[in-house]
Amino acid sequence: MSRFFVLSLNGLTQGAIYAAMALALVMIWRATQVINFAQGAMAMFTTYLALFAIDHGVPYWLAFLVALSSGLILGAIVERVIVRPVESAPPLNVVILTLGLLLFLEALAPMLFGGQIRSFPPAFSIVGLHFGNSQVAFSPFDAFTLGSVLAVMVLLLVLFQKTDLGLRMRAAAFNPDVSRLLGIRVGRMLTLGWSLASLVGALAGLLIAPSLLLYPTFMDQVLVFGFTGAVLGGLDSAVGAVVGGLLMGFALSYVGGYLGSDLETVGALVILIAVLMVRPRGLFSRHRLRQA
């Protein structure tokens, strides 16, 4: 099997996870104009909760659900308790706030769950599938990763485009004041947006944990690449987030495979700068270049 094909498959799976992370960031950005730098740390925390449940004899899939639902709850708590009070503060303050939350969670996790590096069990085998006599670098767990990210995206698309609730959420993000006049509970919609975003983040954590191992800062890299993907695609576009995340996955895989893994991040930087110099608001932005 050609090297290019292997790297492409690897890039696709990694890209799916970056896409999930980017999507989580974009959902929060669109709802509250905040870049949630604690997104990765929140996902790390929910993944630790899943491992904690598994350690205590909870079946795997139930632990999976524990992580996802604690993601929902954590997102709501963070929005209500920490982000809501600084809604009208300068944007940099919210950046520092989420950075503070990131540090806090990364310190809290080893206090609660122990600081040693842990392995996280995958949902399915991570051994490459066999087709006839040849083995491909694509495992059942990779298939599950792709499938679950795709499923979440379809569900979110249906929610936002086809349901009344989704319409209300979009309206609340688009114009809070008018939405309020129309009887939409804007605050509640924003909380729900944060909840759903951190659910997607929690999923990304569960999917990447088997290959990265679990330690307090294990999601930092994923957050950076997810953020890069979101910026690449354009922060205002959910489609852009997915495309940007996938692009990051492919790019990192090719650069790592052909030029050496220590150049991965440099490759990411070069691609990001190249795209942003042509389109300063990302690939899928619909905004004008400069706002007067």
Add this chain to the structure above:
Amino acid sequence: MVAVHSRLDRLASRTLGGHLLLALGAAVLLLLLSTQIGAYDNYNLTAVAIFAVAAAGLNLLTGLNGQLSLGHGALMAIGAYTASLLLKDHELPVVLVLLLSVLSTGLIGIVFGYAAARLRGPYLAGATLTLAVALPQVATRYKSIFGGESGLTVPPTTPPAWLGPDFPPERWLAWIAVAAVVVTFVLLANLLRSSAGRAFRAVRDNEAAAALAGIDVARTQVLAFVISAACAGLAGALFAYWSGVTAPAGFGVTLSLQLVTAIVIGGLGSLAGAVWGSLVLVFVPSLTSGMASTLNVPSAIANNLPLAIYGGILVIAMLVAPHGIQGTLTRILTIGRARWGHTPAGGQKGVVDWDDPASDP
């Protein structure tokens, strides 16, 4: 018109004179302080000075010009590697090393500055964050030049002979750092009071209005970036002397984020804010880790408590003091003055100008 001009001229000379006097006073105080404290405290004093130089530069870019950089640690790395490479085979005077580091970082800052001037808000943040992640990797990759993971060792600066044979080297480094911070602050304070400083603020507040007023927006942004990069380069070179080794691990994303934290906690847009923020960066972790080690708790908790407290402080500080330490102090002062019947010169009663450089040292 003539009267206005001469008054402005007088004001300018007063400003410069005031800044110089203040700087001289601060320098003398700090040098005296450094002779009274031990080696460890001199080490901390140097760290505060280094962070203050870098944070002041970042505050100019972010607080005054509105460009958010999450990658200033990478610019510090450029300064640090310049200094380390210069000192690899040659023995050079400190001043020359510092100046060349400032120059090289400033030149690279021009390239980054042009790219940054096209980007806004979170897009600039994303690009600079990626820079912070990527640049240390270059050092890891090109081992023969940058020494790879283990980095380059930096020989310590020896105190000059006229200070006597027993002069402690850490105090000498503290003096160098204090001199660097004082010179940087005087230059920045005057720049902020000049037309360039007003242009920075105008561009931050409203690009379209600034452009209409005849300000070249892109050029102003590049200039702010270059000056800011030069400060980071100076801080990086001092950092190389301070730590004795320049390695990629020292310039990770954490350093960049620490600098942003410093200016927001200290106070955006003011030089004093950079000092407050640097004090927080250096002393809060050492205080909390000292505190945690005295507690009788399992090591898993004691080791992580300082970070948890630090994160908690960031969150709480943003909730209770959104304008940082300097902003809060200014507000308290203004309220006090209003109550006692003194209106601050040039300002309206009860109105707080967060960017008023009059509150700078």
